[in-house]
Amino acid sequence: MSLGVYGDVQRVKILFNKKDNALVQMTDGQQAQLALAHLDKLKLYGKAIRVAPSKHIGVQMPKDGQPDAGLTKDYSNSPLHRFKKPGSKNYQNIYAPSLTLHLSNIPANISEEDIKVAFEEKTGGAVQAFKFFAKDRKMALIQMASLDEAVSALIAMHNYQLGDANHLRVSFSKSTI
Numbered sequence: 001m002s003l004g005v006y007g008d009v010q011r012v013k014i015l016f017n018k019k020d021n022a023l024v025q026m027t028d029g030q031q032a033q034l035a036l037a038h039l040d041k042l043k044l045y046g047k048a049i050r051v052a053p054s055k056h057i058g059v060q061m062p063k064d065g066q067p068d069a070g071l072t073k074d075y076s077n078s079p080l081h082r083f084k085k086p087g088s089k090n091y092q093n094i095y096a097p098s099l100t101l102h103l104s105n106i107p108a109n110i111s112e113e114d115i116k117v118a119f120e121e122k123t124g125g126a127v128q129a130f131k132f133f134a135k136d137r138k139m140a141l142i143q144m145a146s147l148d149e150a151v152s153a154l155i156a157m158h159n160y161q162l163g164d165a166n167h168l169r170v171s172f173s174k175s176t177i
Contacts, residue, residue, distance in 0.1 A: 002155055003051075005171055006038055006094060007031020008081040011059035014071040025059040027083065038096050043148050080159055082171075095172045099128070099150050102173040103140045106132075107163040114162075115142065123156045125149035129177035143177045 003009055003024055011025040026032040032053070040051040062068040075081075082090045093102070103115070116127045119142060129143040144150040150172075158170040 002039060002042075002044070002097070002151055003035045004080065004082065004158070005154065006034035008075075008078075008083050010074070010076045011061070012073050012075065013059045016069070016071060023054055023056060023059050031083070034094060042097055042151065044151055046148065082169075090171075093171060095174045097147060097151055098172050098174070099145075099147060100141055100143045100173040100176050101150060101154055101157075102171050102175070103142055104138060104169040105162075105166050106138050106140060106168065107166045108137065110162050110166075112140075115140065118160065118162075119144075119153055119157060122160065123149065123153045125153055131177050141173055141175055141177050 003026070007026040007028070008031065009024055010027055011023075013023045015021045015023070024035075026035060036051045036053065039049060041048050043049075059072065061074055062072055082088070106115070112130050112132065116130055119125065119127050123144075126145040126149065127142060128145050129141075131141050133139040133141075142153075144153050154170050154172065157168055160168040160170075162168050
């Protein structure tokens with residue numbers, strides 16, 4: 001989900017009686033506030049999502065033996081967390097959702113065409129523009145046709161495997177192409 005762009009998601013609980021609602025626990029209040037500020041009322045898959053503070057302090061895991069139907073997940077040890085290192089550069093690169101996405105961790109043998117095809121096949125969206133960074137071909141910018149497509153592409157393509165050991169990193173960009 002796109003909340004991971006604004007902080008590290010620790011736990012998620014999809015509500016049993018309202019499957020289109022979930023409680024999401026972030027690492028701290030600042031990360032939760034960033035997610036709320038950037039994602040509330042954002043259109044995702046054609047519908048506006050609602051992000052609001054919860055009255056609950058945290059998401060409780062089900063007790064041993066208690067049925068949960070797989071609705072509660074613990075991501076506290078996820079290797080995909082972007083902000084686990086204090087002072088990480090990721091804190092300096094947090095932007096509002098945009099048509100342009102920043103890509104990093106691109107292997108040297110991957111071409112512009114490889115990336116464009118992967119984005120279009122995996123997301124069903126239309127790539128409008130693409131540009132490798134002049135000084136570092138491990139990074140690029142890609143522009144999607146709509147904000148909905150860009151958000152969907154970020155969700156689908158972050159951690160997408162490119163090559164044997166490389167997983168694509170995707171975030172929103174303030175730059176345009």
